[in-house]
Amino acid sequence: MTHRLSATAPSFRESKRALHWLFFGGVFLVFLGSARLAQVDPWSLLDARARANFLRFFAGAFPPDLSTEFLRFLIKPTLETIQISILGTAIAVAIGLPLGLLGTATLAYRGVLHAREVFSAPARRGIRFLPYVASRALLSAFRSIPEFVWAFMFVRAVGLGPFPGVLAIGIAYGGMIGKVYSEILEAVDPQPLEALQATGASRWQILAYGFLPQAYPSFVSYTLYRWECAIRASAVMGLVGAGGLGQQIEISMRMFDFHQMFTLVVILFGLVGAVDWLSARIRRRVFAR
């Protein structure tokens, strides 16, 4: 192997090395250009004004506001954040699962299920292919527009409150969940599918007994991860008026009340940690089968 390479490929290797240098030079230039465009200025972090502001911020944040009335007031937004994240994730699954199934290549037009119908009529294949392409395009549009933009538009469409937040999470995460579900489905072991097909099972039966049992643990795991992200996203949703803890963070920030903001960030921290713990437990149960 090495012998053959060294005998035939010095010029090839030379050109490859040149290509490497070109590549790294390009990356370096991109970094340099980005630094200029993003106005990166590390020294500005150290000048007196920035230091004073940092100090004011952190000194202003300690101690967190733990007065009972504030804490009692926070119960509702905290519950609202949890509710937004749960319902948003549920809607995301309701959107992502069907679109993901339609957008799975091994279900739509290629792979074991279709190996025997290579010569099927072009019209029929077109009909199979069309929903696949359409659902993929839809999913990619859903997930490419960030959730805060969705939230913005839904606030315009249905008014302020937690509901636009739910819809935004549902749509944006639906796009991501649909894509990942279809990737999981495309990666399942094809042997059980072949076995099922050999018994004469219908497509639906193959989906129910071949695909889904294999994909189910990964589905659950990814959905739980998205739920965690949804809790975190609520901090952003609030900025555009879509309810939850984020809205309180926005208000405290506006009023420069860093004590309250600190409390809010700690609560968010706790929520994310709790969800993380809970999903780790559920994951272990699901994968233990």
Place this chain on the structure above:
Amino acid sequence: MPRVQSSIADARSVVPRQPRRWFPLAMAAAVVILVWWSARGTEVDLPLLFRDGPDAMFSYAGRLFPPDLRPEFLLDTAFGGLETLAISIMGSLLATLLAFGVVFFASANLMYAGVLFEREAAGRIRGGLRLSFYLGAKGLLNLLRTIPEIVWATVFVFAVGLGPFPGVLALGVHNGGVLGKLFGEVLENVDRRPIEALQATGASRFQILIYGILPQALPHFLAYALYRWEVNIRAAAMLGLVGAGGLGQQIHIAISLFLEHQLLTLLLAIYVIVTAVDYLSAYLRRLII
């Protein structure tokens, strides 16, 4: 016959305990109840949504068309897009450097446990010092990670003023925490055998790091950094909300001032950039691994 029976008994003892049957059912019930509770709490009005929702959305979507394609606005959009791209690139670079600087202290098998240390009865002081470094690094990464980008962005806007640079810092700091966790998982999963082999030759701990651990870990580090870049491009667009430049700021303005045609152009720009970064990052990751 007895042999068969005993092998069945063996199999039974080997097969792990079946999870209880009620678990999936209980989970399903819990999910239904939680979703119902969330729907009530977030004031979801499904009949209203299905009666008026589609009309409102379609009329809103209709007002977006046609996109604003005047050359001077396209130029603005292109500049905003470049700025967003630059913020995401610089933010990812900063995050990678930060994570790379901290992660070695935050991985247990480099600091106090595992192969490298099993031959050594560490003194109490030295061991304590190691452990405190480890805990400190781990705590730092946790802190950076759990505070959302948007909160970091407000802190930095407060400290260094408006503009893209606070966006870079926010992305870098938050994702430094995320990458630190991901890098740490890579380090804890490296193959031990090269490490043991190096140790047997009498290599110092630093040499083991350079020749045994890094060659295994670096490609994964890079792959994770690229993956975070995909996430960061979306986040960079969002940071505009708090005055950190880029497309997000323009979207914020366009929505607030009801400039719907411009909004559509900006949304298309985000779609193009996000999709392009997804493809580029996937391509580079395939090159690396």
